[in-house]
Amino acid sequence: MSYAALIRPVIDRIHVAVRHAARPEVRELYASRGLRPGVEIDAAYALLDHPVPVEALAARMVYQPFDPDAEEAQGLVVRRDGCWHLTAAGRDVVLEADRALARAAERLWAYRPSPALAGLAAVEAAVPLLGRLLEAGQASGGPVFRALTPVWEPPGASASQLLLSRLEALRHHRADAHRAAWGAAGLTVEGIQALASGPEREAIEDETNRLDAPVYEALDAGERLVLLASLGALPDGLRAPEAPEAGRG
DSSP: OOHHHHHHHHHHHHHHHHHHHHHHHHHHHHHTTTOOOOHHHHTHHHHTTSOEEHHHHHHHTTTSOOOHHHHHHTTSEEEETTEEEEOHHHHHHHHHHHHHHHHHHHHHHHOOSSTTSOTHHHHHHHHHHHHHHHHHHHHHOOHHHHHTOSOOOOTTOOHHHHHHHHHHHHHHHHHHHHHHHHHHTTOOHHHHHHOOSSHHHHHHHHHHHHHHGGGGGGSOHHHHHHHHHHHHHSOOOOOOOOOOOOOOO
16 A cells, blocks of 8 residues: 555544534634635635635535635635635634634644653654645645645744644645546546445546655655654544444333
8 A cells, every 4th residue: 555545544534633623613603703614714724825716726625515606705705816815804714713723633632641642742743744745745736736835834833733734735735636536537526426436436546646645755764654653643532423322122
């Protein structure tokens, strides 16, 4: 199995875990303003740094319903000169959302029920390696990755904030690879979403891994191991839902 294939579920686990942990606070943030989360949070780390071309954001949102007019109607983002921009209100909201995500990440990652666990030391180890991957991705990444990088990194950002923004950007490198793989196979977005497991699906995943792999060549074998181990050591707080209690006969 390629390194790109090995690290993919580790990266996705962290992304899902932090979003899940922060969801109540983020939902309350939006609800208190009579709003709903939209593209401003899906592309927050890029939009905080620079305008994002409309074509790139449309490609980023290809797997889910996306109505540009409805997005603008909330007043958080606006299209101008072929790009999406945050409004002043949108910047305020995504900055608060970023703080909520960072707090959730710190709660998860700082938890060390055993001194043998890495805790936030794993974050410190991963952050510089992720920075090098984002630099390397400028050569190997696709259009969405290039449009959504660099990411916003404010002065004094914590290691957890940096890991969140850099990891989010790295996910776009693989997403570009996946879109290229199913597109080259002649599939539409509806086609890839409906495609069941089997040889055709496996071929697309193999091609995705091949296209995603070059970014990791920026790290040597030891550094790749450190990155995988560091990210894998981060707790996620996820657990399976409890099974319903068995009925009595």
